[in-house]
Structure formats: C-alpha cells, structure tokens
Amino acid sequence: MAVELQPEVQISGYKAGVNDFALMVATKNGSGSQTSNLVLIRSLYKMGIPVSGKNLFPSNIKGLPTWYTIRASKDGYTARRATTEVSVAFNQDTISEDIANVPEGGVLITNADLKYNVAREDIIVYELPVKEILKQADFPKDFADRIANMTYVGACCFLFDIPLDIAYGALLDQFNNKEKPAKMNHSVIELAYHWSEENLTKRDEYRVEPLNLTAGKMLIEGNDAAALGALFGGVSVVAWYPITPSTSVIDNIMGHMKMRQDPETGKSTVAIVQAEDELAAIGMVIGAGWAGSRSMTATSGPGISLMAEFTGLAYFAEIPCVIWDITRIGPSTGLPTRTGQGDLLFLYYLGHGDTKHIVLMPSNAEECFEFGWRAFDIAEQIQTPVFVMSDLDLGMNLWLSEPFTYPDTPINRGKRLDKVELEEFFAEHGEWFRFRDYDGDGIPYRTVPGTDHPRSAFFTRGTGHNDMAVYSERSDDWVQNLQRIHRKFNTARGVVPQPVTDYDANKSIGILSYGSNDAAIQEARDRMVADGIETNYMRVRALPLSQDVYDFCKKHERVYVVENNFDGQMWQILRTEVPGDASNLISLALGDTLPMTARWVHTRIFQTEQK
Amino acid sequence: MAVELQPEVQISGYKAGVNDFALMVATKNGSGSQTSNLVLIRSLYKMGIPVSGKNLFPSNIKGLPTWYTIRASKDGYTARRATTEVSVAFNQDTISEDIANVPEGGVLITNADLKYNVAREDIIVYELPVKEILKQADFPKDFADRIANMTYVGACCFLFDIPLDIAYGALLDQFNNKEKPAKMNHSVIELAYHWSEENLTKRDEYRVEPLNLTAGKMLIEGNDAAALGALFGGVSVVAWYPITPSTSVIDNIMGHMKMRQDPETGKSTVAIVQAEDELAAIGMVIGAGWAGSRSMTATSGPGISLMAEFTGLAYFAEIPCVIWDITRIGPSTGLPTRTGQGDLLFLYYLGHGDTKHIVLMPSNAEECFEFGWRAFDIAEQIQTPVFVMSDLDLGMNLWLSEPFTYPDTPINRGKRLDKVELEEFFAEHGEWFRFRDYDGDGIPYRTVPGTDHPRSAFFTRGTGHNDMAVYSERSDDWVQNLQRIHRKFNTARGVVPQPVTDYDANKSIGILSYGSNDAAIQEARDRMVADGIETNYMRVRALPLSQDVYDFCKKHERVYVVENNFDGQMWQILRTEVPGDASNLISLALGDTLPMTARWVHTRIFQTEQK
Amino acid sequence: MTDATPLKREDYRGNKSTLCPGCGHDSISNQIISVAYELGLPMWRVAKLSGIGCSSKTPAYFLRGSHGFNSVHGRMPSVATGAMLANQDLIAIGISGDGDTGSIGFGQYKHAVRRNVPMVYIIENNGVYGLTKGQFSATADEGQHLKYYGTNELPPIDLCLEAVVAGATFVARSFSGDASQVRSLLKAAIAHKGMAVLDIVSPCVTFNNAPDSTKSFPYGMEHEIQLQEIEILAPGYVPDREEITVEPYGEGEIIEVEMHDGSYIRLKKLDRGHDPRNRGEAFRVLQEAERDQLLLTGLIYYEEPRNTLPESLNLSDTPLAQLQGDALRPSKQALDDLMKQYM
Amino acid sequence: MTDATPLKREDYRGNKSTLCPGCGHDSISNQIISVAYELGLPMWRVAKLSGIGCSSKTPAYFLRGSHGFNSVHGRMPSVATGAMLANQDLIAIGISGDGDTGSIGFGQYKHAVRRNVPMVYIIENNGVYGLTKGQFSATADEGQHLKYYGTNELPPIDLCLEAVVAGATFVARSFSGDASQVRSLLKAAIAHKGMAVLDIVSPCVTFNNAPDSTKSFPYGMEHEIQLQEIEILAPGYVPDREEITVEPYGEGEIIEVEMHDGSYIRLKKLDRGHDPRNRGEAFRVLQEAERDQLLLTGLIYYEEPRNTLPESLNLSDTPLAQLQGDALRPSKQALDDLMKQYM
Numbered sequence A, B: 001m002a003v004e005l006q007p008e009v010q011i012s013g014y015k016a017g018v019n020d021f022a023l024m025v026a027t028k029n030g031s032g033s034q035t036s037n038l039v040l041i042r043s044l045y046k047m048g049i050p051v052s053g054k055n056l057f058p059s060n061i062k063g064l065p066t067w068y069t070i071r072a073s074k075d076g077y078t079a080r081r082a083t084t085e086v087s088v089a090f091n092q093d094t095i096s097e098d099i100a101n102v103p104e105g106g107v108l109i110t111n112a113d114l115k116y117n118v119a120r121e122d123i124i125v126y127e128l129p130v131k132e133i134l135k136q137a138d139f140p141k142d143f144a145d146r147i148a149n150m151t152y153v154g155a156c157c158f159l160f161d162i163p164l165d166i167a168y169g170a171l172l173d174q175f176n177n178k179e180k181p182a183k184m185n186h187s188v189i190e191l192a193y194h195w196s197e198e199n200l201t202k203r204d205e206y207r208v209e210p211l212n213l214t215a216g217k218m219l220i221e222g223n224d225a226a227a228l229g230a231l232f233g234g235v236s237v238v239a240w241y242p243i244t245p246s247t248s249v250i251d252n253i254m255g256h257m258k259m260r261q262d263p264e265t266g267k268s269t270v271a272i273v274q275a276e277d278e279l280a281a282i283g284m285v286i287g288a289g290w291a292g293s294r295s296m297t298a299t300s301g302p303g304i305s306l307m308a309e310f311t312g313l314a315y316f317a318e319i320p321c322v323i324w325d326i327t328r329i330g331p332s333t334g335l336p337t338r339t340g341q342g343d344l345l346f347l348y349y350l351g352h353g354d355t356k357h358i359v360l361m362p363s364n365a366e367e368c369f370e371f372g373w374r375a376f377d378i379a380e381q382i383q384t385p386v387f388v389m390s391d392l393d394l395g396m397n398l399w400l401s402e403p404f405t406y407p408d409t410p411i412n413r414g415k416r417l418d419k420v421e422l423e424e425f426f427a428e429h430g431e432w433f434r435f436r437d438y439d440g441d442g443i444p445y446r447t448v449p450g451t452d453h454p455r456s457a458f459f460t461r462g463t464g465h466n467d468m469a470v471y472s473e474r475s476d477d478w479v480q481n482l483q484r485i486h487r488k489f490n491t492a493r494g495v496v497p498q499p500v501t502d503y504d505a506n507k508s509i510g511i512l513s514y515g516s517n518d519a520a521i522q523e524a525r526d527r528m529v530a531d532g533i534e535t536n537y538m539r540v541r542a543l544p545l546s547q548d549v550y551d552f553c554k555k556h557e558r559v560y561v562v563e564n565n566f567d568g569q570m571w572q573i574l575r576t577e578v579p580g581d582a583s584n585l586i587s588l589a590l591g592d593t594l595p596m597t598a599r600w601v602h603t604r605i606f607q608t609e610q611k
Numbered sequence C, D: 001m002t003d004a005t006p007l008k009r010e011d012y013r014g015n016k017s018t019l020c021p022g023c024g025h026d027s028i029s030n031q032i033i034s035v036a037y038e039l040g041l042p043m044w045r046v047a048k049l050s051g052i053g054c055s056s057k058t059p060a061y062f063l064r065g066s067h068g069f070n071s072v073h074g075r076m077p078s079v080a081t082g083a084m085l086a087n088q089d090l091i092a093i094g095i096s097g098d099g100d101t102g103s104i105g106f107g108q109y110k111h112a113v114r115r116n117v118p119m120v121y122i123i124e125n126n127g128v129y130g131l132t133k134g135q136f137s138a139t140a141d142e143g144q145h146l147k148y149y150g151t152n153e154l155p156p157i158d159l160c161l162e163a164v165v166a167g168a169t170f171v172a173r174s175f176s177g178d179a180s181q182v183r184s185l186l187k188a189a190i191a192h193k194g195m196a197v198l199d200i201v202s203p204c205v206t207f208n209n210a211p212d213s214t215k216s217f218p219y220g221m222e223h224e225i226q227l228q229e230i231e232i233l234a235p236g237y238v239p240d241r242e243e244i245t246v247e248p249y250g251e252g253e254i255i256e257v258e259m260h261d262g263s264y265i266r267l268k269k270l271d272r273g274h275d276p277r278n279r280g281e282a283f284r285v286l287q288e289a290e291r292d293q294l295l296l297t298g299l300i301y302y303e304e305p306r307n308t309l310p311e312s313l314n315l316s317d318t319p320l321a322q323l324q325g326d327a328l329r330p331s332k333q334a335l336d337d338l339m340k341q342y343m
C-alpha cells in the first residue's frame, strides 16, 4: 500500500530562481547549527527578502540528525517547500540520503571532511574543506562544532550574494548585540567566504538581490507572540508542566516578565509555578480562575489528555481559564518534535458527559498575540475554559509578521460583580443567584472569594445544582442548567474571533481551513489560478462555529476542508453541524508530521477537480 | 424557558389495570427499604408476572430521599414508566410532593405516623398506622427502620393479591435461604397483611393474577452479568478504582471468584487489585495486557477522563485490554446516581491525536454477559483497547433475562505467537516484525514477554515507530503505521457485534438506538402502531459502525436516532459517517438523568410525524 | 454591611449535613464552626476547598458566608494552590479524606506540602472510602478485615509522617471525638504561616466503626493518648520569658511558640515528653505509634515557618485577583518598544 | 534455541544510545549489561519498563533480547505492577528519572513500593528534566541556580527516604560514576524478593553538571561517601556463622544477608557504621545526608522481605498470562448451575 506523502505531480508554477528558492541544511542536533541557520535567515530578512525557516529537529538533545529549511520568496510565500534547490550536507549520518534528495539541477554544498561520494551528474556541487578553512585561525576548542557550522554560512554568503556586513548585522541580532561572539563567528564566515571566493566558481542560478519587502516587519516565533499576548492580556497565574513544543510559551513569559514587575521592589503581578504534572497545573489554573485571577497553562497532546477531567469540571462549574495546546503529532507520545492538528476534535469534546469547549485557532504570529490576550476576555465573558490551539510549526519556527497592534478594547472581566456592583445588583433585582440567567444569554453573574460582602459567597461544585448553586438531584434542575449552558455556548459563537473570508459569488469552489495551514493555502490559491481553478477561502478562527461558516459551506458546489491531521477532524465537525445535506464537503487531510506545502494543497485539489 | 421533561401528551395506549401498573415507593436512603422493594419484585416474578424495578437513589449513604418504581406488565414491557398508579409514601421529607404526584385515580399508601394531609378527592388512599401495627410484636430495636418498611409490603400483598407464601419465598431468595431473617421479616409482612385485611377495604382496580411468563427467566443486574461475562471470558487481571455506578461490576467479580480458584489451594487465576486511582488502574490493565493476560477495569465518566492518556497509548502501542464504562450523567462529577449515555462520543475519540476506539454497547443483561466475554476476544483479535459502555440503569437495576448461553466459540487469542508458533512463523516467512501487516487486514502478529525464544523480544512504545518496532521520526514510517492502524480499525467493523435489525422494506420510518433504551423503544414501537406510525428498528451494538448501519440510514425517509444524552452523540457520529446526504437523520436526545420511557419516545416521534 | 451586628454562632453554620447520623466528619464541621465563631473569623476572607468524598462534602455544612469549592477527587491541593496564588489574603481551609489525599491525591498532597501553600489542610481520616461504600483506603490498618472487601494486606500510609518528610512546618494529629483538642489545633493551624496539616481520625460509623479498627469511635475513646495539653493565647499575650524552657523539656514543662499573628501556642508536655520542634523526635514518635497502633494526638511537628509559595514568588501586595486595568496590561509604549527588538 | 552457544557480553547490549555523550544514564545501562552478562540473566524472562525521559529511553539501549515497554510519563510503576501480576515469573527492571518518579509519577511510585511489586526500580537521578531541556526536578538542590530557570526555592525530595517510609524492604543509593558499586547493588537488587529501589545519581552533562550541583559528576567524584563495601556471594556460598556479627556492628565488621535466591550480600561497614537493617538508622542517615548535602551511597535500608503483591493475592503457579482454555473459562455446567440461582 503506497504511502501518500506530499506528492509532486506536474502542476503550474513553483519555478525557482533569484530571490525565490529554498535551502536545506542537514546537521547534527545540538551542534550549534541553529545559530548558523538563524544568521542566514536574518541576513535575508535584512536584505528585505521575505524569508521563512522550518526546523525539523529530533526528539533528542544531542547527535540525531536535524534538517533546517530556509525559503526565500520575493512573492512573500512562507509555506514549507518539499523541494529545496540548495542542500547543505554537513551531517555524516545522513549525507548520502541528503545527496540523493537534491533535485535535478539543484545545488549541493558539502563538508569535504565527511565520507561520501556524489555519483550525480545532474547537480552542481561545491565542497568545503572545513578543517583546512578553520586551520587558518585558532578558535577555542569547545567551539569547534558550532564554528564548523559557520563555514557554510560563509560559503552561502559568497554563492548567493549575501554581503558580509549584512551577515555581521545578523550575528549581532542573534547575540543581542554582544560584539565578542558576533566578531568571533563573523571571522569564520569571512574565512569561508574568502576561501570560496578563491576556490569556487559560481555555476548555479540561485542568488538573492536586495528588496524592500521586510521593512517594518518582524521575525518572531508563535510561542513568543503567545507569551506576549498573555502578558498584555493580564495573565496573573501561570501553572505549567514542561512539554515540547509548548515549553517555549512559558519560557518566553518568563523572559518578558519584567514588564509586569515593579522596577524597584521586583514585586510581580504574574505568578509562575512549575507544577508536578498537568493535572496539578490545570488544577492550579482552575483554582486561580475561580479565585478571580486571569490564569493559564500551556501544554501539548499528552497534557491535554491528562487535563480532561479538570476541564470538564471548569466547563460545568463555569470557571474561566485559558489553556494553550501547542499541538504535536499523535496518537500517544507520537513524535514530540513533529507538527500536526490532531487534537482539534478532542479539545472540542474534552471531558466525559455532554461537554463542549471553545477553541481558538490562530494562523500566524499576530493572531497568537491577539488571541493570547483576547482569550482571557472571552474566558471571563463566557465563564468557561478557553483553549487556544497552535502547533509546533507556528509555535517554534520564525515567522515574518507585522508588528502587533495594541489591544483595541480594555480588559473585559465579563459579568463579574465586586462588592459595590453586587450591592447594586441586589438593589436592582432584589436577589442574586449564581447560576440564574438574568439576561437570557445563558451567562450568569459571578463573584469571587475575598469579596467583602456578606452575600457574595456561593458554593462551586462539579455535581448537579440548581440556579441558586445548591446541590440538586432533580431532573428539571439538571435539564434547566444544561440548557442554559448550551445557551451560553451559542452566545459564544458571536463572541469568539469570526472567520476570515475571501468570497466572490461567482466562484463555486470553496476552501475552508484553519491554523498554520494558511500560508500553504494562500500560495496554492494563487498558483491554482494558472490551472483554471479559482477558489473562495474561509479561514475559521474558532469553535464553536458561527452561522457564516455554515453559510459558506452551503454557498459552494464543493468545499475543500483542508487540515493537517489524519482523520479530517474539522471536516467531521462540519459534517455534523452544517444543517441539511453536507455532502459537498470534501476532506483533504494530511497528517504526515510535516508542515503543509502549497504543492500538496494544489495537487490534491487539482486531482479532485480533474474528475 | 420551559424545561422539556418527559412529556405526557394524549397518545394511544398506556391504560393500566390488572397485571399492568406501576408502583412507586418513597423512603429514606439507607433505611433498608431496598429489601422491601426487592421482596415485592421477586414476589411478582414468582407469580410469573413480568416485572422490572428502577431504583432512584441519592448520592448519599443515609437519609436523603430515594424512590423505587416497580412495574408489572403482562405484555412484558420493562421500561420505566413516568406515571405510577400506586404510590407508597413512607418518607416524611417528600410525602407532600409524593402525594401531589399521584395521578388522578391513582392509589396512595401512607405511613399514618407521618405528618401530612391529603387534600385530594381524586385518589384512593390507604393509611397504615405503622407503629401500632408493629406494637403487636417486639422486634430488635436496631431493626426498627427496615421493619417499618416491611409493613408496606404486607399491605401491598393484601391490596394487590400477592399470596403470603409467595412473599415468604421471595424473602428466602433475598436472604439466600437464611430462614431466621426471612421469618422475622415475614412476621411483619403478616402483621401488616392481617391489619390491612381487617381495616382496609379494597377500592382500587389494581391487582395481580398469576401468569406463567417468567418461568425459566432470571432476575439479574447488568453489572452482575458483566462480571460473569468477564469471568467466563477468562479475565485474569482486574485493576480498578471505586466509582458509582461501576463498583458492583468488581464486587460481583469478587463474589463469583470461587469459580476461578483451586478448591484445595484457593490459588486463583484472577488477580484483583484496588488501585490508588484510575490512572494506576488503567496502567496496570495495560501492563497486564502487554504481558499477555486478559485484563480489565470498570469505571465511570470521571475515571474515563483520567484514562485518556493511557488508552491513547494502548491504541497506538496496540495493546489489548477491556474497559467497562458504566455511565452516569455528566459533565464532571454530575449526578453519580443518575443515568445517561453521555460518554459515547468521548469514548469513541478518547485520547489526543487521531485516536479512535472500539465501543461495545449492550442493551440487556444477556448482552452484558456476552459482550463481557467477547470483549476479550475482540481486544486480542484487533490488539487494541475495547470499551464496553453500559449505564447505571442497565448495570444497577434488576432485569428479567433469559439464562445466559455458554460462549459458542472457544477463547480467541488473535494473532499471538507462542514460542513454537513464532518458530513456525520464521520458518514460513523467514522474518517476523511486530508491526508488519502480513495478512493485509492491518492486524500484525505479537509475542508477549516471557516467551522463551531469542527473537521474541520487541520494544513497545508510544512514540513513532516503523513496522519493525524501531523508533522512527520518518514521515513515511509514521503515515504507513497510521494507515495500517486504520486498516485494522476497518477490519474491526466486521468483528464487533453487528446491529440487530427489524426491517420491512415497506416502512419509511426508521428508529436507530443503542444500549438500555431498547426496552422503551420496543414498547413505543408497539404502541405507535395504534397511532398509525409503523417503524423499522436498528439497534446498534458497537462502534465502529458497519456498512449495514449506513445502509439502514439510507433506506429510510426519516431515521430517528434515539439516545439518552443531551447532544445527540450517536446522531453526531452518524451525520459524520453516513456517506452523502445524511439530512434524513433526526436526533431525539433525552439526557434528563432518568431511564427513557416509551411514552417519551412515542410522544417525540408522534409530534414530529404530525408536522 | 460586614461590620453590621456581630455574628452569632449559628451564622457560621452551613447547610444541613447529609452525612450519616454520628459521622465523625460532622463533629469536625462543628469544631470549625465554633473556632470560626470564637476567633470571629471574617467569613468573606475564607476559602473552603475540598475534593470528593463524604469528608469533601462537608464544606457545604459550615461557614455559609464563605466561598466553597468542592472540586474533583484527590485534586484539592492544586486547586487550593491556585486560589492562594490568585489571592494570598484568603484564609484557605482544605477538607479532604484519607482516600482523597492518601490514594488518588497522594502526589498532589506531597507537592502542596513541599511548596508550603499557606492553608489549613484537614484530612478527615476514617480508613475507608465512605462515599463509595466502604472499600479500604490507604490508611486502613494492616490485616484489618471488612465485610465486603476482605482482609487488607497492605501497610497503612501515615499522612503525618508523609507531611513531615515532605517539609511541612506544622503537623498535628487529632481525633474527632476529642473536640477541645481539635479546636485548639484548628486555632493554632489557622494562626500558622504556611501549610498546616491536621490529620484527624474521624470514624465512619457506617463502614468502619468496629472496636478493633484504629479508626473507630470505640478505639479512639479507649486509646487516644494526648502528647500535650494545648492552649492558645490570643495575640497581645506577653509571655513570661522565664517560663520558656530550654530544650529538651521534661514532663509537665511548658513550651510556648509564637505564631505569625502574634498569638502563642502553649504546650504542656504529658508523660511522653515529645518535643514537636525536633524532626528526629517526630519520626520516632510516629514510627512508635504505627508499630504499636497507638493513637498519639497533638502537635507532632512544628518548625519556624519557611517562605510560603506566594512569598517565594515575590508577588505584588495587592492580590493578583484584585488587580485591574493598567496593573494587568503594560502600556502601548511598552509594546511598541518591544516590537522594535524583533526588527 | 535459547540454550544455543553461550552469550557474549555484546549480546546483552541494545540499540546504540542516542543520549548525549557522557550522560550518566549510559554508564548505568552499561552496568546493567555487565551484570546481566555476569549473572547470565535469561533475557527472555526480563521485562524492561520505563516512563518518559532521557532515562526512560535507555531500556532500548540494553538487553536487546528482552521485551521492553517505554510507556507514558510517570506511570511506569502501574504498568510494571500489571505486568508482574500477569506473569510473576518475569524479572522486571524499571527505569525512571527523577522527574518521572519524583514529580508526575510520585503517587504511583509510593503506591507501587507500598504494594511491594517485585521488581528492580532504578531512578536515574540527575536533578533536572533532561529531555525537556533542563527544568528543575523535585530532587534539585534547594537554592540551586540554573541558567534558564533561575533559583530553586524548594527543598529536594529524597526518593530513598520516600521509599523507606512507603515500606520498601530494599533501598539503596549509588552514583553512576561508581561502576562497581552500581553493579553490586544491581546484583543484590535482582536477587531481592520484592521491590528493590535503586536511586542512582546520574549526572546530566548537558543541563546540570556544574561542580556545585550535588547531581554533577565533579561533585559525585569529590564527595561520594560509601556506607559499605559490598560483595555479592553467588548461591551455593555457605556463610561461616562465626563471621556474622550481632547488631549493632562496629566499623570494619561484616554482615551477610541471605537473599531469596540463596546468594548473600556481604557488607563491610565503613567509617559511619551504618546498619541498614535498622529503620530509625536509615531515617537518621538520610536526614543527615540531606542536611549536609552528603552523597552517601550503598545499601541504606534492608528488611526481611514481606509478601510481594502476587504472593498476597495467592495466584496460580502458572503465570496468568500463560493460562489457556479451560483454566480461563469455567465449564458450561458451572454456568448452568449458576443460572439456577437467579431463578
């Protein structure tokens, strides 16, 4: 049975060239190559060339193979490309494989000290005698590795016309303006550059030329954006347990904590606790949400599984909190360093019994920031846990992004009554009951512990209760309560981020997707035009779905539901929820552990449209 | 907003009378009334009258109100009835409510020692001076309570023509033939009987007459049947954590353990361990399944939530084991002593990533027994966890049942290779790899630890692996593995219990349901005929669904998907999976904490068909 | 509003208990009500937290003026941790059972103690799972026999010893039948800064009250051995320095320990001469108690309070839960400056 | 098949390690390989179990002839429990990390010890979370400072003390740099009937190897203090009764403890004169070690083995996993008789 990897059939576009090609660097994990690759990315960025990088690293600390792909795209496409015209093969363990994978007409840059043989006439080869190059100067022994990896940066600068001063600037950024390491690394780059100048003759067509397409843009990881979003969203209690690829969300919150500390006393408005596991982490988050602070955790699949019982409690006891799921591919432990969108369905229904959750799905760094702060407003407005589902690709890779816009609405605590407001509420209604639906939107009014009012107290529980928050086993109390919670859930449809749509009534084909697939889909849509395939596009940004989503599905002959999991989970949700006949929904589900490529989207739709 | 309780509109049938009425007993929890009620049930059973009982008890040990309904039905209907013609009001806390709930023309039997007043002309009242009756003999003080509750048994015997010797027989059964307690309780029954004889004049129309409709039938609880099924299925390792309503599954396994113990040495072929929580329980079960024994646990909603990570591991690592979920109503802790089918969707998708499980859904005691042993065969054949979803109503109430049929197939260990078989396998294939699909059905061959063969060992993990069970981060290995597991899942469609169907091509209306709703649906179908509603019926018995289910949905104009949860979870699964247009599926979802009534099914379909 | 007419004892009650008549847990609830009344505890500042179990139901039966959270089984410690981070001004009273804490919640219990979450952690210890009808818990006596669940083959967990090992600075054991001791220890625990563990033997009259069970009423009444006479001296009391003895102190002698709030616990040592300020001593006493199945009650271990979790996190003085607007959201300027660093 | 040509040491290896060069865990794997080779351990009877972490990866790197199960994070104890119930003839070797056992798996660890699951439970203790890149674990030194995660404010958990308190009958500590001691203790642990806990300090050279960390190589090399010289005398050895000393034994003296399989551990006491057969002693030594940050290694506690879990369940002699047909399924007669009881 053939494996359906991301295919490469003959379709239009995708011709590489100046300011438009992909480069793949193969090295060993933990050998410091990350620095070299980031220097290349930053250099292109500084030259004004839209660039993106994807780190394919192993679940290991040192030694296993890692591949890093860098894409330069004058058209501003940032999706991963399966084909990389240029390969830097610096890892003995994978070099033969890497050589074999260079596309016809492609470029191969090798470390000549490794053992390999290139039995290929159809590619251009440049070989770097790394040891020899490094001999020309003497570097601290323990830097040997990472410095060896700087040689390919030098060679690339020469081969692809990256000015050395640009590379130096990139180094400074990389080492936050510490000159010493920057200089030392730059000297290697220079050595390799000059060696290449003297010994290599440029024979390939791939180069870069300065553009001005990155001015005013940033390079940032989604998890860093998420951390900033949380801090500007007023997060106050963070409880977490380390797990790839979510750890850097918390690391970045710690990194930016100063913003929330008193410059004199260092006293902080954020508490961060590393819990003993995910059950404790979510328990702390729920306890903190109940007590009235803005609380969050960040985790990944296995952690989500462990949080099922507690999030069911928070749903039913109506406690606001925020849970980031930076997804990696599963089932089970799966591949901790590979991406996918396989948790969607599980998050939506997380918890036994009739439980349903709000899930926000950012597509880019800006939305990681925006949903990062908005999630707290939504959680407090709806009084329920809010999940934000990002993924390894969006979270841990560098993305070109507009600077973030400051929150356009003040912090919204929802229907939360302090001492005075409670008094007013009594004055107006003559009563206050925790779970009574005074406004018909299903959302009740809450107080928090520590409110100095004799009637502020109520009892929170995961067991059946009536609208006065009193334990009840009555069938009618149970049904009334669940009906109200469903009302609340419907209210949420209008409160969560609405879908982003590109719609033209003349087009009969729709594409519906979410999350980090956006880059691939945007590119594919542009390219498919040449094949006569014109598409509308809806990018869903949250569950529960709003009416617009159902309408979009209804308004097209065919709607391709594109996602990066195995079972077509969004497609399943749509099949269930789109009223009436939903047989026009076609599932395009990938789930091959890698970020989606435009080619895959293009090919799959192209093939289907042929029929 | 009106609460939609089980409605009572004017529809055909449901006229009570001789051998056809329901009786409700209201007492305090922990007052021993359970015994009295069981004596009444067993008495009717001994008279050959089809009978069923539903215990509506609180989540409390002593003192809170409990209601027990007993239904006699000459037509053999065993579903709960919302209307109970006869009410025994013996609980001071609820007596006014209980009086109010007696239907017009109904019968009320009270404990005259309580404080209440019956301001109703429209019902027939019999008052028992309990203290006075008991004064006639002296009983051990500590029995006062339970003995008081025997008085209504005596009164009922008189009022409804239950012979005293029958009641005595029932007492003997109840106390497994211990004469002392039987005699003592019977003397109370006699006192009350004679008092009634002298002081009450029968004024109502409800009585029983001997029939012979229970001969050869048993009265048994679903959880007891499940326990027997497990023991005849060869369960060897049971790890559990107490939780209502699943605890009695394990209690009954312990109760029947002798069957699996050596009469001399007492050495046992079943190990039962009370774990520290559900994570440990499922961990032990998975460890035991991996090591080659037949292992199981029984739990309910909250436990299922805690088992999410581990069952995802078992799914991906392909380890057989059996998990009984005796559902109670949720979300969260919900109502531990009320019923519902709210875990279906959660069980099906349990675990992060693209995970999907087998779920068996017994409808009656016989199927609890059958699925009890079959689940192990299926688990070992498919090499995956198998869930069996029963519920509080089926599990903890007494059901009239045919004697169980002995397993018709020998124990099936699936593709499990012992030392010799492994040797043969090597001889035939020249190789053996744990996860290679040799037969094209997606099911690989396995060995277990402790197999004395140098090549039997392999490494089990929840991380990505190739078909040789070697860790792999390769995209193609991942995809190939998941595709095989999906193949395996499709194979399972034919291995699990197939749906039971009553189909007639001339009927355009279908009913699809599962689990304990069967009784209510059977009755409703009979009664709806009088309203001109003729229906086909498919009772689904397992997930994943087989082609027949999809066909059934396709073959009808309208299919009512009837279930006892809030969100219509089976309906959601069908919407997703039934190919093409599934808009003919209509969801009838109850979820009001109580067992379904025929009237509710009848009314809802009737109302919809009116339109 | 709050400073209206002074509250009466009834005002500190909760809903009517739904536990079995005579359940040990109810008497503990009553002592909590009395202590709250005697101390004039501001109910609005109290947070009642629990897991699941008969014991965990009790927060609904006392201090109706306080917020309560009956969470999930075994996870009260984490919920309490989060609540105290959100608002360190709260007075947290956690109620748990031996199953809730010793079985499913054991890890959370140990880690909450280790973090020194400031709270009173009460275990209503009856050696069984009451709410699920009488299975053995992890504190059941080794070799004990119960009607439905046979003989317990496993050694009991000692939740006091576990607390001392985990770094608790206040660990006491009591017996629900010893009302006055329970009250004294409750007061001391509330005055203590940091995690105060109270393991109270609280008989389950329905499932584990046979005289041979160390968790039964008859056994407790028979065998309780008080380690000290305990007296609480309200803030303002000025100890007579003379009186305070040097360690080790002998029988009949007295130690007075000043608490965080300025009150004092005065311990009059009884025949065993246990000095709760000595960790090794605590180990010894607890080992002896387990070996000989002695119900030794009183203050088992006390240590100068170390930093509580909120303290070591150096949080703002205003409780995080009460921060508003600007305190929670940095300025637009701050964001814009930050953005530049990414260019 | 099995009794073919005798195995060479290489045959006991596993796949090539993917850990960092110099990782302490690799040297422990090597000692396991050596011991298995020296004892001629039948690999087919061995079950390798682990959680998740760098340490938990290692079962793939030794004994390729044994089944292995790399389960989920912190839950190895329950998986091992189930495996040993299914087949008590297995020799279970569990590998865990300080995060895996001390944090997420703490409850399972304590309860598995309490149940006396027969297995060798090895904790490869490096004071950090290696695989997730260097966060503090629960065994990290109080006050320790790490580059990314700042200062650790919390007291360390002592996994040996926790084992003793939980009722372990064999508790030892070692240092991965002390190869011969690790080997001796491994042999003793394998010979022991019941749960044998080995807490082995195993430095993470990438994230926690600064000399001031008690979990670093430099520190271990500098500060390890052996409590005893340990020698294992294979079954068949007949002890010279004279030699065996009466407790308490003084420096230089010797105790010999007979193990389940007839082998003996001979302990030559070094300067501290620790007697591992005394529980109070064990507490004292461990407290001292924690207070003064001493790396005391050797057999910390030993006790006559009590019933293992499979023993107390009185299971059939044939491992449950190997039962077939009739042994698993009662007869039709049995069912029919039973059915009558329900009529």
Ligand SMILES: Cc1ncc(C[n+]2csc(CCOP(=O)(O)OP(=O)(O)O)c2C)c(N)n1
Binding pocket: B241, B242, B243, B244, B278, B302, B303, B306, B333, C052, C053, C054, C055, C056, C073, C096, C097, C098, C099, C100, C101, C124, C126, C128, C129, C130, C131, C132, C137, C204
């Ligand atoms: C996750 C989960 N598992 C199991 C249960 C069922 N359950 C409710 S209370 C309880 C044990 C309570 O024992 P303990 O903590 O000692 O409280 P007690 O009733 O004895 O006071 C259990 C197992 C549950 N509610 N949640």
Ligand SMILES: Cc1ncc(C[n+]2csc(CCOP(=O)(O)OP(=O)(O)O)c2C)c(N)n1
Binding pocket: A241, A242, A243, A244, A278, A302, A303, A306, A333, D052, D053, D054, D055, D056, D073, D096, D097, D098, D099, D100, D101, D124, D126, D128, D129, D130, D131, D132, D137, D204
């Ligand atoms: C449920 C879950 N949470 C978190 C993780 C991420 N994780 C993998 S290993 C690890 C900690 C390992 O630390 P330790 O047990 O000390 O092993 P070491 O790597 O130090 O040897 C964590 C948190 C996980 N795999 N599963």
Ligand code: SF4
Binding pocket: B061, B062, C018, C019, C020, C022, C023, C024, C025, C054, C055, C126, C130, C131, C203, C204, C205, C206, C207
């Ligand atoms: S069952 Fe036991 S613990 Fe529960 S309420 Fe009754 S006496 Fe108390």
Ligand code: SF4
Binding pocket: A061, A062, D018, D019, D020, D022, D023, D024, D025, D054, D055, D126, D130, D131, D203, D204, D205, D206, D207
């Ligand atoms: S990170 Fe640390 S523990 Fe993990 S392999 Fe490297 S050295 Fe070992």
Ligand SMILES: [Mg+2]
Binding pocket: C097, C098, C099, C124, C125, C126, C127, C128, C129, C130, C137
């Ligand atoms: Mg208890």
Ligand SMILES: [Mg+2]
Binding pocket: D097, D098, D099, D124, D125, D126, D127, D128, D129, D130, D137
């Ligand atoms: Mg570690």
